[in-house]
Amino acid sequence: MGSNEEVPACKETVLVTGFGPFGVHKINASMEAVKLLPSLDLERDLGIQLVTKEIPVDYGYVKTQIPQLWELYKPKLVVHVGVSGMAQELTLETQAFNNGYGSLDIKGCVPEGGVCVEGSPDRLESAIDMRKICQNVNDSTCDVVSCISTDPGRYLCDFVFYSSLHVDRSRVAFVHVPVLDKPYSALQLAQGLKLAIAGMLAQVRENDCYLKKAEM
Template structure:
């Protein structure tokens, strides 16, 4: 299982996605996740780095599940993204660049949806006794989050997801975000029949 958060950008000097992923790494996935190995990595907010990293990650690790995590300034809950887009990447990354043609993967379809049932994942989180809530979204935002998600979906849409988290303490701590992410992963692993 590969679990990735993003590094700092713009007003997100401390990126809640990476803080939540680091916290999850400390907490662990718990007994519900069985013997799944968790690999966590921080990704820079750079289009070229994301493109190269995504291909290398799939080739090197051959993961059973990839969960990308990013921060959204407008999110107020754990936001489970259903799909990603190929075009419209006109926002500058931290190096001041956009991808060629504002496109993620030349010649690919315009929109790809994950095969994982994100509504079922959402229900699993919301029915838990934890104090975090989740929603499902169809718009990851045409920035690096959407870009990395589309990149992975073109490689394997059966085993790729993306989760947006709100900024820290708006309203959740890193620990609470990590707990929400843990619940999401358990639900995904159950769908994939990787755990009971």
């Protein structure tokens, strides 16, 4: 789906973001994988409207634009994807941190005070059970192996994850992918992401259904 298109209100929206180039990552594996998701029939198979976005490695952009994306799309699920030079598997992050952002972004900037959201908790956890997602991926016939992580690394990946968790921790995930062809191709990563997204969406739908019943 085009990045500027409006989403029909009748369909649940899943927003998936990847990052643009930075440092040695002239081609960012996260966005290369995310770009392939529309070709894997997520919309048909999951009954959703898929929106993909490229996020620049820029603290200021994340700080201003991520809340706007939430407001614009009112997503059922948000999945941020980033690249890690240390990752060898599809790495499912469980939490993000508010402090310690001292590494320069592509504009040579850091957030004021090294903080993501002033006055917010030091740590926020996703309500999505990443261990179930990990097991789903690893039990599948997909070539990609997944693992769990508790530290997204205090750079833009951590920063964007915390920013979205601060909006609604019940429907946010972050996935780190390896550098392309070390060992997975962009297509393999996209196929692994599709499986992970399907499991995440199922959890969010189940939880929302439970909450609606509890309110009756």
